[in-house]
Amino acid sequence: MSFSYRVWNPAVLSTALGCGLLFASCSAPAAPAAAPPVISPDSTVRVAAGAQYLRGPVHRFFWGKHYRRIWATPVEAPVFNLRTAVPGGLTPVREGGSFQTKNLRLLDRNGTEYVLRSVDKDATKALPEGLRDGPIGRLMKDQTSVINPYGAYIVAPLAAAAGVYHTNPRLVYVADDPALGEFRKSFANALYLFEERPEGDQRGVSSFGRSAKVESSRKVFTNLAYNPRHRIDARWYLRARLFDMWLGDWSRREDQWRWASFPAAGGATVYRAIPRDRDHAFFKFDDGFFTHIIGWVKSNYQSFHQKIRLSDVEGLNRAARPMDKSLLVYLTAQDFEQVADSMQRSLSDPVIADALALWPKEVYAQAGGEFTENLRGRRDQLKAVAARFYELLAREVEIPGTDQPERFVLEPAGAGQLRVSQYSLHAGRPDSLVGQRTFSYQQTRSIKIFGLGGNDVFELRGLPDHRFAIGIYDGAGQDKVVLQNAAADKPANVMVYDSGDGNLITVAKPVKVEPYVPAATEFDAAGWLLRHRLF
Structure with a gap:
């Protein structure tokens, strides 16, 4: 059997290695999702992001523990109200997203865009229809548990400390709200991250540099290739890339970025990177028998551990390699060292502790200690990782x-x-x-x-x-x-x-x-x- 797919999800590869050996586990249906919660008078709910990811010990042995317990743990979230979320309310305008995340774009009365991004994911849309409800589709959906459902929630304060632009996601619960209109059936009764959409005029958003014009990678790279008066702030981009490595976020292809533009001398334009879509930060994949084997074969599927193996730096950055080679070509080893040193000093123990304290208390109780150790350990490696990153890029240089x-x-x-x-x-x-x-x-x-x-x-x-x-x-x-x-x-x-x-x-x-x-x-x-x- 062969088919093409456009998403990262390793379950397709896992299936090829393991379904024949453990077909019962692959084909066993997941636990059903919980019924929608009853909305409390104070407009908060307690709900689990994905109780269906809980599995028995045999399945966990072969396909990984991942973040299953966190997915199944109920947390408290405010009920999202489109009429009061921002002054003047929000209007749903368009459904979007990747092959995993379901997005709903929203407009306020001034035309500013926001987005609701589903906490739960579903990568099976990348499969042919005949495979989506079978063993392969179920296993592919099951491997969503490699993602920490609340990972993006703590990235914003860490990025702010590191000097990296960022969105500001808030965890919300979207109820069966008539204000959703035509999108009501698709988006009701689930947890989402509500955040600004980095596009267009963002002078009111400090975490986007208050740029008057935020543009897509397609637009920016077109400008760079057609006209040398457009240029990237390369050290700023390097800072964002080292931050990616610190988080273990390996899926950093071109569409995962937006760019804040700023006027410069002589009519030039300078772009600064805005990373978006932190679904793969804190990835945990190699804790199952078959997924561990896949990790050997696909070295970009890197798990978030306390140490970044320097031999794994190449795989960790494979998705972003074309961008890195083009945008970092004129930076020196000293630039890499200086940026890493600056980040290392800015990401102090209190910064890490304050960010993790934003998690729901139930999530912190399960993962707070592990994440504290991992973030501290990886921070202490940043200069060594930056040096290795430089060495890899310096081997074969392409100057466009x-x-x-x-x-x-x-x-x-x-x-x-x-x-x-x-x-x-x-x-x-x-x-x-x-x-x-x-x-x-x-x-x-x-x-x-x-x-x-x-x-x-x-x-x-x-x-x-x-x-x-x-x-x-x-x-x-x-x-x-x-x-x-x-x-x-x-x-x-x-x-x-x-x-x-x-x-x-x-x-x-x-x-x-x-x-x-x-x-x-x-x-x-x-x-x-x-x-x-x-x-």
């Missing part, structure tokens, strides 16, 4: 241009060192520096430079150390590749990939020129977006 004219300068900077500078070209005025970094052959194996669109200039001021594998990809436009001050008998490992569209290539013999047909992801800005699953 834009669809505007640019000049890339490569020049030896000492024994085993190579300085790469990227300039934006302007008619009638000096070139402006976009980014610059000095690489060491001891850390970096290869450097690939993609001109993308525009009439670009690639200038080699001498031959790079032959221990660097240098690739120059011309992309679209009529480009120039020039080698200066090079001895013909000096070894080199430089390849110019010439698409044959009118380029002028003036290089000495050690530099090789090879005709090629650019891949879509190498040709221009639109192609570069394919690397980020955004085109």
Whole structure:
């Protein structure tokens, strides 16, 4: 049996390994969900997020304990009232969400957007209909228990202390409210997280930087690839990524982000990252026989333990790797160390304790001690994790241009060192520096430079150390590749990939020129977006 799916949920993989060995456990129905609670006069309820995830000892042995007890523990939550949640009330406008989380978008009287995000998840929508109600579908749904249902609830104060933008989720219970209108049947009688939706004008929200324009990853990456006047605050993004690792949040693909925009000098725009969707923070997966095996095979399914194994840093960041390679390319090892050190000092023991105290007391009683130890232990590793993260990104470097004219300068900077500078070209005025970094052959194996669109200039001021594998990809436009001050008998490992569209290539013999047909992801800005699953 084969099928495609678009979600992280490891139950599909678990099924392949284990259903044949433990079919009775896979096919056994979960405990039925509890009936809707009676609404109390003080507008609060006591309700469990997912009593159906409680399972017997045999099932837990093979498929994991996960967070089953927390899912089944009743907690107190206020009843959500659309008429009074914000001044002037809220109007439901659109159902959305991923293949796991059910979302309801809401508008206030000023047009500000909010969202209700379901605490319980259902990844079976990614399966063919014929599989959703069978053993595979039931097991896939059961593995929702790897998520801490109240994990996102404590992220906001931790992010605030770390200096990372964040949403501000509140735990609420949506009753069978007529104000839901056409969405009443789908959304009534369940727990949700109610939060601001990071989109559009957010000048009233300090945790989004009071940005007048918050934009999607698709919009931002399009702007970055088409125009060098748009740029990312790379250190800010690095801070957010280290925070992801601290939380054990491995599902950080491009759609998990929004971007606060700010005007800069010369008509430029700077973007700062807003992480969203913390469903996979504090992931607990490897505590079952079969799920532990899956964890060996799929190293990105990393569990939230007291220590981050440095050998696991690559897997922990696999989903975000295309973003990391593009956005962090000009940061140095010192940048990584400084950001990690700053975060480590800001995430003090009292900060951790205050955040965990926000949990419902029943949840804290079960997980407070474990989370305190884990968050402290992982915090103390941040500098080592940042150093490992830098090493992984520094091995194979990719430097993208834009669809505007640019000049890339490569020049030896000492024994085993190579300085790469990227300039934006302007008619009638000096070139402006976009980014610059000095690489060491001891850390970096290869450097690939993609001109993308525009009439670009690639200038080699001498031959790079032959221990660097240098690739120059011309992309679209009529480009120039020039080698200066090079001895013909000096070894080199430089390849110019010439698409044959009118380029002028003036290089000495050690530099090789090879005709090629650019891949879509190498040709221009639109192609570069394919690397980020955004085109």
